[in-house]
Structures are given as structure tokens and as C-alpha cells.
Amino acid sequence: MRLRPPKLHWTRPSAAFDPRRGDRPELGRFLARSDEPVAVLLIGARVNSWRKLRQWVPTVAGMLPMLRELSADPDSGLLGYRVIYGPPRDFMVIQYWRRAGDIRNFSHDPERTHYPRQEAFVERFIVSSGAVGIWHEMLSVRPGAYQALYGDTPRQGLGAVMGVDPATRNESGRGYHEGEDPDLVEARARVAEGEDATGLLEEMRERRKTGA
Secondary structure: OOOOOOOOOOOOOOOOOOHOOOOOOOEEEEEOOOOOOEEEEEEEEOOOOOOOOHHHHHHHHHHHHHHHHHHHHOOOOEEEEEEEEEEOOOOEEEEEEOOOHHHHHHHOOOOHHHHHHHHHHOOOOHHOOEEEEEEEEEEEEEEOOOOOOEEEEEHHHHHHHHOOHHHHHHHOOOOOEEEEOOHHHHHHHHHOOOOOOHHHHHHHHHHHHHHO
């Protein structure tokens, strides 16, 4: 069976993600906004025995209906997700939520798709003799306690669901803060005009040493 990873799916209805951009990189350096809390859920499965199809196929395939249900409900708390396959026995979903309470509410609601699938998995797990493994990790982060940095990439992850702002290095050279990076802007402009990059980098290193 050949599984193809779906496209990135960001569900938050905001200007943070423009589907018309597709996978085109956004040139520059950016920080994801961090003024709201966020919960990150990593959930995955590992196929330990390919031959026991009845044990692992329902586990792996069961995730997609849940994601479709959550994506169709703007009040669910799910902000966005990405499905990752490989190598070659592993399947993982990275999910971003408003808060950990939204995850618990969904997973424990008997009217939602997760709860009955979870109960069915527990029964299969007991008798599967280790055919498939499953795991999850949940992180709940308060506002301002996380950082996500992007350079010349398409909007993704926290940057897609929270939005981004231009980022510049701190004066100490350690870490970043919101703001235009004059060195980056100048360097990109001069390289675009055909200037030698080696000499430009040496000039900027010297400037940082002298504090000019």
C-alpha cells in the first residue's frame, strides 16, 4: 500500500495563511506572533507488523476522519495540522490548538469521532500482540513563552496559524525580536544588484565588531 502525504492544512480563518500562495516561500526572516496561548499535540503510530493489516490499518486510517471533522468546525479549537509519513513504518500528525482544554473536550466527547475510535483501538491493542504502536505528546504553552523563527520558507506551523512579523537579531547576537533587519534588507538589495557576497559579509562582520 502506497500512502501519499496530503498537502499542509491550516484551518485558522485569518490573514496568517493565504492559500493562493501555495508552497511559495516568503522571503525574509520572520517570527510567529506569540501573544496568545497555544497547545501543540504530536500524535503518531508505528506499524510493527505489516502483515497484521486488521490491527494497524484502522489505527492509521482513523485519523483522517477526525481531522476532517475538526477542520469543518471552527469552534473545535484546532488551528492547523500537518500529516507526516515515514520512514517507513511511522505516521505522525502535528496539530496546533487554542488550548489544551479544547483537545481534552474533543477526545472525551462521546458524540465526536475520536471517543468511539479510541475505545475500539484499546480493544485491538489488548489482543494485537504489538502489531501497532501509538503515542502522543501534548504541550501547553502560555503567551510569550514560545518562539518560532522562519527564513525564506512558506508559511507553516505556528507562523501559519498565528501570523508572522519581520524578525531581526538582538544586539547581543543571541536571539531575535520583532522588527526589520537592516543588515538583511541591505545585503539582499546589494546582492541583487550584483555585488560580491563574500566582500559584503566581511564588511558586515567588521561593522558588528565595531558596533557601527
